[in-house]
Amino acid sequence: MNRELVRLYPDARCELDFTTPLELLVATILSAQCTDKRVNAVTPELFRRYRTAADYAGAEREELESLIRSTGFFRSKANSIIGLGQALCERHGGEVPSNLDDLVRLPGVGRKTANVVLGNAFDVPGITVDTHFGRLARRFGWTEATDPVKVEDEVAGLFPAKDWTMLSHRMIWHGRRICHARRPACGVCALAHWCPAYGAGPTGEDEARTLVRNGPFS
DNA sequence: ATCCCGAGGG
DNA sequence: CCCTCTGGAT
Numbered sequence: 001m002n003r004e005l006v007r008l009y010p011d012a013r014c015e016l017d018f019t020t021p022l023e024l025l026v027a028t029i030l031s032a033q034c035t036d037k038r039v040n041a042v043t044p045e046l047f048r049r050y051r052t053a054a055d056y057a058g059a060e061r062e063e064l065e066s067l068i069r070s071t072g073f074f075r076s077k078a079n080s081i082i083g084l085g086q087a088l089c090e091r092h093g094g095e096v097p098s099n100l101d102d103l104v105r106l107p108g109v110g111r112k113t114a115n116v117v118l119g120n121a122f123d124v125p126g127i128t129v130d131t132h133f134g135r136l137a138r139r140f141g142w143t144e145a146t147d148p149v150k151v152e153d154e155v156a157g158l159f160p161a162k163d164w165t166m167l168s169h170r171m172i173w174h175g176r177r178i179c180h181a182r183r184p185a186c187g188v189c190a191l192a193h194w195c196p197a198y199g200a201g202p203t204g205e206d207e208a209r210t211l212v213r214n215g216p217f218s
Numbered sequence: 219a220t221c222c223c224g225a226g227g228g
Numbered sequence: 229c230c231c232t233c234t235g236g237a238t
Binding site for chain 3: 032033034035038069070071072073074075076077
Binding site for chain 1: 220221222223224225226
């Protein structure tokens with residue numbers, strides 16, 4: 001199955017623009033409920049003004065908010081980013097830590113964000129279970145769990161660690177483009193012939209029930 | 219109107 | 229577990 005996804009999306013990758021772990025961390029925080037394209041529209045100016053963790057720690061709130069405003073949730077994101085800068089300076093000498101435990105303790109950094117940074121800035125294999133990954137993993141029959149950590153653990157047992165990061169990208173691409181939450185485009189899905197959720201009865205999951213109710217096409 | 223690659227807080 | 233934070237695309 002991974003083979004099918006590789007064939008489908010050979011060049012899947014992180015679509016956020018960044019050059020350093022700190023930039024990726026900030027971009028990923030900004031990407032919540034926001035397209036990567038919009039994040040990439042604000043980060044050039046943002047990264048020009050704020051280059052180090054100390055820069056974020058000492059940021060003037062109003063200015064930071066205005067720079068990131070169009071990514072949505074700008075007040076809470078600005079809060080997170082300032083707190084992030086402070087925490088990085090206080091606990092990690094201004095550097096971005098490269099392990100999950102330290103990353104997750106940072107303000108505004110949940111497990112999903114932490115895994116994105118590990119996989120894309122540090123080449124540490126990580127399964128990024130966001131809303132897409134979880135939904136597709138359940139439709140594919142890889143897990144029945146809804147808890148992202150359980151999904152992560154169960155899927156980790158199915159694939160070698162070297163594949164985790166790219167698998168995450170491909171799952172997320174497919175989820176965004178084809179295997180939507182509400183009306184999955186099964187009619188144009190190259191995986192439909194293989195997919196347990198295609199044309200199958202209820203699987204006990206909301207999205208699958210919606211699929212069955214609406215029919216696999218359109 | 220409704221949805222979207224989350225995280226924190228009550 | 230549910231709520232909130234927010235803007236932009238469709």
